[in-house]
Amino acid sequence: MRVSRRTLLTAFLALPLMPAARTRSFAQASPALPLTLECRDADDLTPEREAGPFFKPNSPRNRELHADVLGGERITVAGFVLDTHCRPLAGSLVEIWHADESGAYDNAGFRLRGHQFTGAQGRWWFNTIVPALYPGRTRHFHFKVQRPGGPILTTQLFFPGEPGNAGDRLFHETLLLDMKQTGDGRFGRFDFVV
Ligand SMILES: [Fe+2]
Numbered sequence: 622m623r624v625s626r627r628t629l630l631t632a633f634l635a636l637p638l639m640p641a642a643r644t645r646s647f648a649q650a651s652p653a654l655p656l657t658l659e660c661r662d663a664d665d666l667t668p669e670r671e672a673g674p675f676f677k678p679n680s681p682r683n684r685e686l687h688a689d690v691l692g693g694e695r696i697t698v699a700g701f702v703l704d705t706h707c708r709p710l711a712g713s714l715v716e717i718w719h720a721d722e723s724g725a726y727d728n729a730g731f732r733l734r735g736h737q738f739t740g741a742q743g744r745w746w747f748n749t750i751v752p753a754l755y756p757g758r759t760r761h762f763h764f765k766v767q768r769p770g771g772p773i774l775t776t777q778l779f780f781p782g783e784p785g786n787a788g789d790r791l792f793h794e795t796l797l798l799d800m801k802q803t804g805d806g807r808f809g810r811f812d813f814v815v
Contacts, residue, residue: 623804626697630746630808633699666705667813670777670791673763675726680716683735686749690733693722693750695806698778698798701743702766702813709743710815714773716765717747724755736765751780751807759785759792766813774815 687695702713716736720726727733733752739745754760760783766774779786779797786792798809 623802625805626695626748626803626808627805629801629803630697630699633746633810634744665814667766667774667776667815668793668795669775670793670796672765672775675728676718676763676765676775677728677731677734680718680734680736681731682737684737684745684747686717686733686735686747690722690750693753695748696751696809697746697748697806698762698809698811699744699746700811700813702739702745702768702815703743704768705814709739709741710768711739711741711743712769713739713743713745713813713815714765714767715739715745715813717749717762719749719762720752720755722750722753724753754785759783759789761789761791764813766815768815771815774813776813778809778811780809 687693698717702710702715704710714736715738716734718726718734721733733749735747737745737747752760752762760780761777764774764776764778766776777791777796779789779792781797781800796811798811800810801808
């Protein structure tokens, strides 16, 4: 039986913060939960990507975005906000917006839009759905990330194995979610470096 999204999220939330030794320690501690936690090289900032035409300010502070969505495959997306020395950045804004189960954005309301602030250990997560494809783009989430007092990073995260990735002008492999299939949807990991 596959693990659930909740199990993986709980494991993620229990990840110890031990910079430089985290990947190995977690792999050894939980071989059944292959959540990688990479410590990137300094200066390896998360690349920027354009916001596109569907960003809307003033999204609700909410990480449970699928409550009002009937269709679509469930997904939990989670990660850390880190600085270039792999130190977690508490109090960072993480905002998401994405297409719904039919490939449309809610431009009238705030369906599938939300933001949160990282806790003391720099963690963020959203429970939402896998966005459907819409013409001209591969599958993606939109994000804005801002450390306290810092500039806003606007970027997009992508799904591994998507046929449209290779032909998408905004796709970059460094923006791929680390994706696991679970018993009740997917679990995607990404650590922002700002
Ligand atoms: Fe988009």
